[in-house]
Amino acid sequence: MKPEEKPPTDRFLLHGPVTDGGTMMTPDRVALWWIFLDRIADSDWQTLEAVVSEEERTRSERFHFDRDRQVYIAAHAACRGLLSYCLGGRPQSWRFSVGDHGKPELISPPDGPRMRVNISHTRGLAAVALTVDHDIGIDVEWLQRNAETDKLAKRVFAARECRTLAAAPQARKLETFLSFWTLKEAYVKAIGKGLSQPLDAFSFDLDTLRIDFEDRLADDPAKWRFERYAPGPEHLMALAVRHPEHSRLTIDCMAAPLDYLLAQGG
Ligand SMILES: CC(C)(COP(=O)(O)OP(=O)(O)OC[C@H]1O[C@@H](n2cnc3c(N)ncnc32)[C@H](O)[C@@H]1OP(=O)(O)O)[C@@H](O)C(=O)NCCC(=O)NCCS
The missing domain is CATH 3.90.470.20 (4'-phosphopantetheinyl transferase domain)
Structure with missing residues (x-):
């Protein structure tokens, strides 16, 4: 019953990050990053905080425990980083609206397809998944x-x-x-x-x-x-x-490239 790492069929995330104007997302792709907190050096937190929005930074300060604040920052930095890695643009510029039950939805650029993203965080680990429209x-x-x-x-x-x-x-x-x-x-x-x-x-x-x-x-x-x-x-x-034909989905998952994320906050 142990979940197994599946061999990726197409590591499209390894093609990126996209250059301006491009996108690596298609309706049949899911991009997934995870990020372990213990891989982040103490000296890198300030740079990572610069990847999230002002509002998220303020929200992170409300957490009582450092570990909760840090995993929140890591999750939101990974989310913004993954969006920019796959779609271009600056991580800090992505905007979200919130649904009836609290689900954040990306406000997609008016000239592009609707992008859908979801994040999760727990003790020591955060993850984010991105797809087109589904x-x-x-x-x-x-x-x-x-x-x-x-x-x-x-x-x-x-x-x-x-x-x-x-x-x-x-x-x-x-x-x-x-x-x-x-x-x-x-x-x-x-x-x-x-x-x-x-x-x-x-x-x-x-x-x-x-x-x-x-x-x-x-x-x-x-x-x-x-x-x-x-x-x-x-x-x-x-x-x-x-997804109406989910056998066509390519799910590409990997550890978030820290060098890329830190470069976005530097
Ligand atoms: C969504 C929910 C299942 C999250 O559970 P969790 O295991 O504690 O948290 P996870 O780490 O897996 O996910 C949290 C993230 O999911 C997203 N999220 C929040 N509400 C969500 C929802 N209804 N659906 C999908 N995603 C949601 C957010 O990005 C959140 O992260 P953030 O708070 O850092 O922005 C739980 O908080 C819940 O049911 N909330 C709904 C509460 C509600 O109905 N509120 C109505 C009034 S707003």
């Missing part, structure tokens, strides 16, 4: 937390997910729980509803990564592509993309 959601979770997984699952998971979790060996409980959790969060983030969407109205099969919906949720499993990854030994990550 609903997209990403979730990352830290594996080292103490959680009463069976109890929590009974409250929020679908019955068949609870059965899979109950059958998992004790040593795999947390990983199994978070495998479901990251997939479910990626989905509710992709549809923009967040946790206002009941998590027991849909369920996953961890082997096939197929989603199934209860009737109360009018959605079509065939339209969804899910992926899960283990970017490091202590974290899980899941991606959800709604």
Whole structure:
């Protein structure tokens, strides 16, 4: 059940960054970056902070713990960096609006296609995923937390997910729980509803990564592509993309190129 790193079919992210006026994004591509906080030197934080907007810097100052402030900065710097890497322009210039349930949406340039982006952050890791026009959601979770997984699952998971979790060996409980959790969060983030969407109205099969919906949720499993990854030994990550022909999607994921990000803030 361990998520595997899939061999990339087309590392289009390695073609970039784009030069002005170009784009490497097409409707059949997803670009995904993750960034580990422990790879960022103390002396680089100031430069990274210069990649985000003034408003995001101010928001980051409200966090009580340094680790929360830093992962927020890393996530938003990676988000802005990925946009500029794939689409050109300055990272600080991207603007966002916020949907009914809090989902930030990029305000795309009027002359270009609609770009969709989603970010996630957890202890020690942030990630961002970008695509053209399609609903997209990403979730990352830290594996080292103490959680009463069976109890929590009974409250929020679908019955068949609870059965899979109950059958998992004790040593795999947390990983199994978070495998479901990251997939479910990626989905509710992709549809923009967040946790206002009941998590027991849909369920996953961890082997096939197929989603199934209860009737109360009018959605079509065939339209969804899910992926899960283990970017490091202590974290899980899941991606959800709604795409009419998702077998055509190329998902290119890699660690955010720090040199590029720091050059954007320098
Ligand atoms: C979205 C939500 C599931 C995030 O869960 P989480 O595991 O704590 O956080 P993650 O790190 O995975 O994701 C956070 C990011 O998702 C994005 N986000 C926020 N709301 C979102 C939503 N409804 N859908 C998709 N993405 C959302 C933001 O970029 C946020 O990062 P930021 O706060 O640094 O800008 C959860 O916060 C939620 O359900 N929020 C909805 C609350 C709501 O309904 N509010 C209504 C009034 S605004």
